Amino acid sequence: MVDPGGRSLGRLSDVIVRLRGADYPVVTGLVVGVGGRELFVPVEQVAALDAEGLVALETARLDLRPFGRREGEVLLxxxxxxxxxIDVGEARLVRAQDxxxxxRDDGQWLLSGVDTHRPHRLLGIFGDRSTEHACRDWKVFEPLIGHSRSALVRRPTARIRRLRPAEIADLLEDASRDEEREILGDVRQDPELEADVFEELEEDRASRLLNARTDEEIAAVLARMRADDAADAIDDLRQGRRRTVLDLLPAGQRAKVLxxxxxxxxxxxxxxxxxxxxxxxxxTVSEAEAAVRRANRLQPEALTxxxxxxxxxxxxxxxxxxxILQSDPGLRLAEVSEADPVRVGPDTDLVDVAxxxxxxxLITLPVVDDEGVLLGVITVDDVLEATLPEDWRRREVAPPPDAHRTAEAGGITDSAEAGSVTGTAAEAGGARGPEAREEPSP
Incomplete structure (x- = not known):
């Protein structure tokens, strides 16, 4: 870092960006090392920032108070x-190498892209790289920063909620404890999605995560889950907690689970x-269609x-x-339905069901008691899940042949005339300071 006359003032330690929801993070300043101290330099004081790692300031005056991160700030x-x-486009965890x-034309600097390819050598932020890779759009990724105050800023617009529940469950299976905590923090903003994710988790992982919560929190999740998955989850709880959690469930869900x-x-x-x-x-057929439309809280697979x-x-x-959809609306269900349907008793084993x-x-199979009363319905996905070998469950499936055509989210509309500046990860950690920073003095 140099002053207007080209004299060295210090060394760049980090770049600060501010999160802006779904928009690109904007660079607000730099963390620089001067005489063994970490100081804040606002971006307005930066005259030039180039790919060779040179930071030129408009003035030699520096605020000598120690740097401290503010809420919503991210250190690159x-x-x-x-x-x-989280690579939201491919639903997997990746590491940011660059x-x-x-x-932009107005002089504002944005965090526009991420490169997840490992370079052959690591030279430090803004250093040259031996192999260049194209950076992908920042909006394709969801960062796992681990800074709680920054995470709170991101949660209202977290991109992870674009993923399917099974994809989020796969991420959790691959996540560290800290990453797991942050992913679940985002997912909990949507209680219905959270319940769907717990339905997709492996039993051991779901049990550990649920047992770490209060009885009231567990009941809140189980109340939104399918009754069969909720019953499995309660079976996996510690013995002393089962009755309390059951008592906290809504009456209808509790009866189904029991x-x-x-x-x-x-x-x-x-x-x-x-x-x-x-x-x-x-x-009538038309009344049945209306009943299906109203049944929006039932499992879609069971409505086939x-x-x-x-x-x-x-x-x-x-x-x-x-x-039903292809029949005359005025016909009665008795006229279009099949009598004496294939059915099983509750004690029928899995092999016979399959x-x-x-x-x-069959896509669904009804279960009846000795009197022929309909107790429930088995869906084909339940059978597949029960029969799939354990070592196949988390097998990575090949992407579809047209996956490369998937458009990445967003795009920089005001492109840089002077190009872009990149940096590689060379040193663990970065500048840390007090949790609060006063506004720099003039």
Missing amino acids: RADVLGHRL VELAE TLMGFNPASAGGLMGMDFLALPPDT SVYTGDEDGRLLGWVRLVT LLMTDYN
């Missing part, structure tokens, strides 16, 4: 370079979900079929949803 070397980020800063806990997990009763749509046989039953809940018939669903090309 300390927090990003060498740390892991960052790219772009200068019913399911009475069955062998590997039986039809243990596999079934208790969300299904059963209507009287004289219901509609069942008919009598006043006592005994199963009479079933009809595929596609048949054979029946395969033989009859």
